[in-house]
Amino acid sequence: MKTDLFAAAGFAALPFMAFADEFAVGDLVISDPISYETPVTAQTGVGYLSITNTGDVDETLIDVRADFPRVMLHETITDGDITRMQHVMGGLVIPAGATVSLEPGSFHIMFMGLGGDPFEVNEDIPATLVFETAGELDIVFKVEARVPATTGQTGTDMSDIDHDDMHEEDGE
Amino acid sequence: MIRLGLAMAGALAAVSAPALAQDQFAECRASTVGEAAIGGPFELIDETGNTVTDADMITRPTLVYFGYTFCPDACPLDSARNALAMDFLEEDHGHEIDALFITIDPARDTVDVVRDYADVFHPRMIGLTGSEEQIAAAAQQYRVFYRAQRGGDEFYLVDHTTFTYLMLPGIGFAEFFRTSATPDEVAELTACYVDNL
Numbered sequence: 001m002k003t004d005l006f007a008a009a010g011f012a013a014l015p016f017m018a019f020a021d022e023f024a025v026g027d028l029v030i031s032d033p034i035s036y037e038t039p040v041t042a043q044t045g046v047g048y049l050s051i052t053n054t055g056d057v058d059e060t061l062i063d064v065r066a067d068f069p070r071v072m073l074h075e076t077i078t079d080g081d082i083t084r085m086q087h088v089m090g091g092l093v094i095p096a097g098a099t100v101s102l103e104p105g106s107f108h109i110m111f112m113g114l115g116g117d118p119f120e121v122n123e124d125i126p127a128t129l130v131f132e133t134a135g136e137l138d139i140v141f142k143v144e145a146r147v148p149a150t151t152g153q154t155g156t157d158m159s160d161i162d163h164d165d166m167h168e169e170d171g172e
Numbered sequence: 173m174i175r176l177g178l179a180m181a182g183a184l185a186a187v188s189a190p191a192l193a194q195d196q197f198a199e200c201r202a203s204t205v206g207e208a209a210i211g212g213p214f215e216l217i218d219e220t221g222n223t224v225t226d227a228d229m230i231t232r233p234t235l236v237y238f239g240y241t242f243c244p245d246a247c248p249l250d251s252a253r254n255a256l257a258m259d260f261l262e263e264d265h266g267h268e269i270d271a272l273f274i275t276i277d278p279a280r281d282t283v284d285v286v287r288d289y290a291d292v293f294h295p296r297m298i299g300l301t302g303s304e305e306q307i308a309a310a311a312q313q314y315r316v317f318y319r320a321q322r323g324g325d326e327f328y329l330v331d332h333t334t335f336t337y338l339m340l341p342g343i344g345f346a347e348f349f350r351t352s353a354t355p356d357e358v359a360e361l362t363a364c365y366v367d368n369l
C-alpha cells in the first residue's frame with residue numbers, strides 16, 4: 001500500500017523520478033537508496049545508500065524520518081566475536097569531498113515497528129534525510145530481493161554472482 | 173581434543189591444524205576447535221510448534237546459525253550467505269545440505285516469526301525457537317553468547333556471536349564460519365567435509 005501512495009505522490013515530480021536512484025540537495029548527492037524484502041511477520045527493515053559531499057565543508061546527517069514507529073541511524077559493530085548494533089549518536093559526518101556509504105555490516109538506517117506490513121520486492125519506501133546544513137531531502141528506498149531469486153532452485157543462473165567462473169574445475 | 177573458548181579459537185582459526193592421526197577430515201580443517209568443544213544435544217521448538225531434538229534436526233550436514241529476526245543488518249547477511257552456500261554446494265558438488273536458524277530472542281521470535289524469516293532465505297532453512305531455558309541451553313552447547321541491550325521497550329537489540337557451525341550427523345561439530353566467509357568459502361569447505369564423510 002505504501003507503493004501506491006508514493007506512486008501517486010511521485011507523479012507530480014515525474015522528471016525528477018526518472019533518476020529515482022539518485023537524489024541531491026545542496027552539495028550532497030545520495031545514490032542508490034535500497035532496502036531488502038522482509039518476512040511477512042518482520043518488525044524491522046533496513047535502508048542503505050551512499051552520500052557524496054561535493055562541497056568543501058563537512059556535512060552531518062542528523063536524522064532520518066519515515067512513516068514507522070521508530071527510525072534510527074545504526075552502526076553494526078563487531079568487537080572480537082560479538083556483533084552488536086548501536087545508535088549513531090550525534091549524526092553521521094560526511095566529510096567535504098568524501099563519500100560515506102551505508103552498507104550491510106556497517107552503517108544502516110533501521111525502520112522499526114513494521115507491524116504486519118512487510119517490505120516487498122520493488123516496493124518504494126519513502127523517507128526524509130535531515131542534514132545539519134543542507135536541510136531536508138525526500139528520498140525513496142527501492143526494495144530488493146534478499147537473495148537472488150534463484151535460491152533454492154538448482155541449475156539456474158546463480159552465475160550472476162560470478163560464481164561459475166571460479167569453479168570450472170569442479171565440473172562433476 | 174582441547175576445549176577452546178571461541179575467542180581463542182578465533183585467534184587460531186587462520187592457523188592450519190596439525191594433521192591428527194586418523195582424522196578423516198584432516199584435509200578440510202580450517203580451525204583447530206575440536207569436535208567436542210561445540211554443539212551437542214538440544215531440545216527446541218520447530219516451525220510447526222513441535223518439540224524437536226538435535227537428532228531430529230541434524231540428519232544431514234547442516235549449517236547452524238544463532239541470531240534474531242529483529243536484526244535487519246548482520247543476521248540477514250549471514251543467513252543469505254548460508255543460503256547461497258547451500259545452492260552452490262548443490263550445483264557444484266551435488267550435495268544437499270540443510271540449515272537451521274536458531275533464535276536467541278525467543279520472546280519476540282515465535283514459531284511463526286522464525287519460520288517466516290527462514291523461508292525468505294532458503295526452502296531448506298528451518299527456523300527454531302524455544303523457551304528461554306531451551307534457547308539458553310542450546311546456545312551454551314554451541315558456546316554462543318547473547319545479551320539483550322537494556323532499553324525496556326519492544327525495540328530492544330541483542331548483542332550476539334554470529335558464527336555459523338557446520339554440523340555432521342553422527343559426528344557433530346566440523347567447522348565454523350565467521351561473517352567474513354564468502355558463500356564460496358562456506359560451500360567449498362563444507363564440500364570437503366561432505367566428500368570425506
Ligand SMILES: [Cu+2]
Nearest residue numbers: 074085110245
Ligand atoms: Cu540496526
